[in-house]
Amino acid sequence: MKKFVFAAALAAAAIAAVPALSAETPLKFSLDWKLEGPAAPFLLALEKGYFSDEGLAVTIDTGAGSLEPINRVASGAYDMGFGDINSLIKFNDQNPDSALTAIYMVYNKPAFAIIGRKSLGVAAPKDLEGKTLGAPAPDGAYAQWPIFVKANEIDASKVTIENVGFPVREPMLAQGAVQAITGFSFSSFINLKTAGVPADDIAVLLMADYGVELYGNAILVAPAYAEAHPDAVKGFLAAFNKAMKEVIADPQAAVKYVTDANPVVTQETELERLQMAIDQNIVTDEVKADGLGAVKMDRLTTSIDQIALTFDFSAKPSAESVFDPSYLPQKEEREVE
Numbered sequence: 001m002k003k004f005v006f007a008a009a010l011a012a013a014a015i016a017a018v019p020a021l022s023a024e025t026p027l028k029f030s031l032d033w034k035l036e037g038p039a040a041p042f043l044l045a046l047e048k049g050y051f052s053d054e055g056l057a058v059t060i061d062t063g064a065g066s067l068e069p070i071n072r073v074a075s076g077a078y079d080m081g082f083g084d085i086n087s088l089i090k091f092n093d094q095n096p097d098s099a100l101t102a103i104y105m106v107y108n109k110p111a112f113a114i115i116g117r118k119s120l121g122v123a124a125p126k127d128l129e130g131k132t133l134g135a136p137a138p139d140g141a142y143a144q145w146p147i148f149v150k151a152n153e154i155d156a157s158k159v160t161i162e163n164v165g166f167p168v169r170e171p172m173l174a175q176g177a178v179q180a181i182t183g184f185s186f187s188s189f190i191n192l193k194t195a196g197v198p199a200d201d202i203a204v205l206l207m208a209d210y211g212v213e214l215y216g217n218a219i220l221v222a223p224a225y226a227e228a229h230p231d232a233v234k235g236f237l238a239a240f241n242k243a244m245k246e247v248i249a250d251p252q253a254a255v256k257y258v259t260d261a262n263p264v265v266t267q268e269t270e271l272e273r274l275q276m277a278i279d280q281n282i283v284t285d286e287v288k289a290d291g292l293g294a295v296k297m298d299r300l301t302t303s304i305d306q307i308a309l310t311f312d313f314s315a316k317p318s319a320e321s322v323f324d325p326s327y328l329p330q331k332e333e334r335e336v337e
Contacts, residue, residue, distance in 0.1 A: 024055040025232050030069040030081035032140075032217060034062050035262035037274030038186065042082075043257035045243035054235030065166065066140030066217065067091075074098040079225055080236060082106065084140040085218045086307060089322055093313050100220050102323045104237050104293040106244075107216025107281040112141040114148065114205040115188040116180035117173060123203045125152035125210055134164040134178035141182040144212055146310035151211025170195055186276035190269055206280065214303045215295060216281060218323075226327065233327045237293070241329050244292055248283060248336055251275050283336055291334030295323050 031039060042060060045051050051058040061078070063069050069081030070091050075098075085102045092099040114133070116122025122131060125148070135142040149156045164172055164181070170188055172178050174195040181188060185204050192202050208214070219237065226233045247254040255271045286296065300319035308316060328334065 024057070025229070026057045026059070027051075027080065027232055027236060028078045029058055029060045029236075030063055030072045030078045030083075031060060032063045032066045032069050032082050032084070033184075033187070035258055036187065036265060037255055037258055037270035037272070038277040040251070040254040040258050040274055041240060041243040041247045043261050044247060044254050045239045047257050047260070048243070050239035050242050051236065054232075054239050056232060056235055056239070058236070065136065065138040066143075067138045070100060070220065073100055073220060073222055076222070079229075080219060080221045080233070082217055082219055084110075084143070085215050085220075085322065086110075086303070087140055087143055088218075088220055089304060089307060089317060090143075090311055092317060092322070093311075093315065096315075099223070099321075101223050101226070101321075102218035102220050102295075103226070103233065103325075103327045104219040104240065105215055105295050105323070106218055106293075107277075108284045108287050108295075109208050109281050110144075110212075110214050110216030111184040111186055111277065111281050112144050112207040112212065112214070112216070113183060113185040113188065114141075114180055114207070115173065115183055115185070115192065116203040116205065117176075117197065117201050118203050119201050120176060120179040122180045125154055125205060128180055129155055129158040131179035132160040132162055132177075134162050134169055134172050134181040136166050136169060136182070137163050139166070139182050140217075141184060141207070144207055144214065145182065147212050147214075147306055148207050148210065150309055173197075185280060186273045189276070190273045194269060213299070213306055215300065223324075226324075230327070234329075237327055238329050238333075241292060241334055244282075245336065247274070248278055251278060287336060291331045292336060293328050293334050294325060294331075295319075297323075 066084035067087050069083035070088055072078040073081040088100055121127055169181050170191040173181050174197050185206050189202055189204050193199055251274050255267055255274055258270050259267050297319040
């Protein structure tokens with residue numbers, strides 16, 4: 001695992017062994033994935049000193065999928081994280097003594113998708129029958145496969161599931177070794193284009209457009225940590241929210257923080273990835289009405305009901321036990337056009 005530690009008091013992002021000396025409260029944060037375009041608000045907040053302004057010395061680690069931040073925060077190894085709220089709901093049911101809470105919804109519309117190639121016969125959900133689907137076992141999108149199957153009346157017995165690693169997922173589809181994969185829409189689409197697959201050959205079936213009525217990735221925390229450090233949690237969300245609004249207003253300027261922190265990626269690619277995330281997952285009609293970070297409790301209840309179609313709850317949770325809005329900045333601070 002590659003660790004990125006950003007000293008918020010410095011004028012430029014830097015990888016360091018210790019947090020900024022001027023910050024007061026250390027806070028370990030786990031991303032769900034690599035430093036790519038959608039990580040821009042976290043990096044911008046660090047680079048511009050927004051976390052430091054809140055009295056926080058934030059360190060950020062990359063992750064290997066939406067489940068990893070949940071396990072990291074639940075274990076106490078990390079203070080807060082960024083992961084899939086649906087996986088969190090299932091985790092809480094299976095681990096009630098380590099239950100976590102979502103406190104800021106980032107992907108109001110989840111990026112979960114089935115990505116196929118039209119030239120390999122996949123352009124619609126039912127086309128998956130008779131095909132091979134490449135799906136990493138810990139993938140947040142694959143976790144929703146049973147719901148997608150039920151919503152689209154797919155005969156799952158006719159779909160071969162091949163457990164593939166994250167690094168080879170898109171290459172296998174590019175090579176035709178599988179006909180479709182599960183993944184995040186903005187990541188898999190860009191990765192396939194980079195691998196030489198023509199854009200018009202890529203079929204992105206966003207699960208939210210095909211009957212999967214769920215929320216996506218959120219900032220999460222252990223309730224005990226939040227109760228013990230409420231100012232740190234509120235400060236983190238205030239800094240992140242400020243950065244998120246800047247990213248939405250000027251993605252081109254924001255993506256520089258990604259390329260500075262991860263020189264392996266290119267600005268053009270990560271800008272496209274970030275813009276897709278903003279347009280498809282972050283700034284939705286619901287967010288325009290209710291502001292960044294919030295959820296509608298009735299919609300979250302519906303999400304839990306849908307998860308229950310394919311997951312046997314020991315004790316079905318309430319929406320209020322899953323999402324706590326009390327740490328959010330005021331609505332006027334979260335408004336976007």
